[in-house]
Amino acid sequence: MELIDREDHQKLYLQLYEILRKKIETCEWQVGAQIPTEDELCRMFGVSRATVRTAVLELVRQGYLKRQQGKGTFIYRNIISEGLNMQTSLKELLLEEGLEIASRVLAKTVMMPVDDLDQKLDITPDKHIIYIKRIWTVQDEPVLLQENYIPYHVCPLLLEDDIENHSLFEIFDKKYGIKITRAKNYMDITRLSADEGRVLGLPEGSPAILLIQHFYSGDTMIMYARAVKMPDRFQFSVELERKVV
Amino acid sequence: MSDGKLAKDLMIGIFEYPHIPYWFSINQAVRIIKVSFISTKKFPEPMAILVFDEKYNLMGTLTLKDLLKGLEPRFMQATTKAQVPEEDESGLAVIWDSLFKKDVKELAEKPVSEIMVPAKHFVQPADPITKAAYMMVHHDLVLLPVLENKKKFVGLVRMIEVFDEISNAIMSE
Structure with missing residues (x-):
């Protein structure tokens, strides 16, 4: 044994x-x-x-x-992991059902890839990217701050779309015919920056859960997302599709 | 003159230039200039970055001069012609060794919103280029935004195209 x-x-x-x-x-x-x-x-x-x-x-x-x-x-x-049963929307990632989940767009603009964003998005550093920053509330309480980075050439008209009332994945799929076929999720513990703390109503340096997501359509990188969430409020669920042996 | 050419005939696309939001630091803007222009050996006239707000409205522009100015220590920025006689920079000689070196990293953390040139002047696509030339000369601009219906940012008129167009008119007359 x-x-x-x-x-x-x-x-x-x-x-x-x-x-x-x-x-x-x-x-x-x-x-x-x-x-x-x-x-x-x-x-x-x-x-x-x-x-x-x-x-x-x-x-x-x-x-x-x-x-x-x-x-x-x-x-x-008696199970073997066969990969993610992919959840692409944050609403799907929040475990509790029946709660009123809403998002408010704090920023929707265009920027250049700084730090290592070009590598994360698999683009050259002179390419423009669409930046979206949203606060997610559950029962009107801020719980999660999310930043999305999308190569501009993937979806140039996205800036004109109503992302407050439609999920990005719905827009990608229905409006632009971009199917998200693969997602990589990473979770870690982090500390809130001053700006993140201000938005979430917590002091700078407060512990938080960091969720990093990479979304692909085939082999093409469509979006990189970074979210910070307060650890004591609500839960993520990441469901795995498994094969019973 | 300019054959009745309009701003829309000369304007270039806004994606010819890097975009950043106003909260980016000077440090980040400098890196973007290096990546977008210098390391790729692309030297458009002028080399500039467009600064936007969180709703993707143009807030201002940043040229190389603006970036360098943002890296000057505050006491240099306070210097005026009233304090230093024109053309006489001998009194500043002691600082050449430290200028743009001492505290430069700290200064580079300032947000670009503090140093950008605010986009206060613009033309509309149907405006004549003579109007663009007038605004550039009188407001000391090298880059002029073109806004559709005074709202949607659709292009940029550059001094080089305006000059070229007007100089053609002079040479042909």
Whole structure:
């Protein structure tokens, strides 16, 4: 049996998570079976209850396990990731349903690619880009500040479109026939700049979740998006399409 | 004269020039000038950047001179002819070594909105180029925006085309 390596720099719960995930994916633990209790896992791997709980919680969150009240935790799926079930709109990324989500455009203008934006957008540095900055509110409360960068030549008339009442993806698709076929999402923790804090009503340096998205149509880069979100208000959901083995 | 040519006959497209929003720093504008013109060995007359607001309205222009002026220390900007006799710059000799070096990085963090030349004067597409020439001469402009219905920014008239057109008229008469 694979055991925890205390010499390894990786956190214990991550090591345990990997071990348990392998057991599920290799069918050592069958779908539908109950996993050992927390105490048993603590003994099996020589780790604390907190480590076991965190690893199991992550497996539950990712859909491998399911908890049943009063019964225990069971293998729910024996799964292999097959890529994103793509969510392109921010409304789709906000987990809670039934909430009133709105966006307000703070800026819609044209600029040149500064810093490494040319590389991010796969354009030469002398190409113009459309810059859109929006604040997203949920129940009138600012929750997320999003900046979109689109190579100007991809959609020159976008500046004249009503992006307050239509999603960018709807406009890309229906008006310009640009289908977003691929998205790469990255999440990280960041600290708000003074400007971001002012817009979100928080002090500069406040911790926030950073969401970076790259959108493609085929191999063509269509848009780069950067968003900062307050960590304690509402959740993102990123849904994965998985194949049951 | 100019054969009745209009601003729209001479104007060039706005995408011939780099665009930036007003909150960009001088540092960012300088990098854009380098990338768009100097490193590509494209030297349009004038080399300039167009500065826009958050609703994509033209706010002003930035030439190389404006950028350099923005990098001058404040005490230089305060210098006027009343303080220094005309043509006599000997009193400034001590600062040549430090000018554009000391504090230049800090000064380059200023937003371009502080140093741009505001776009106060413009012509309409159907205006004669003589009007454009008059405005450029009397308002000391090398680049003049062309606005449709006094609102939509559709092009730019440059001094070089205006001069060329007027000089043709002189030579043919």
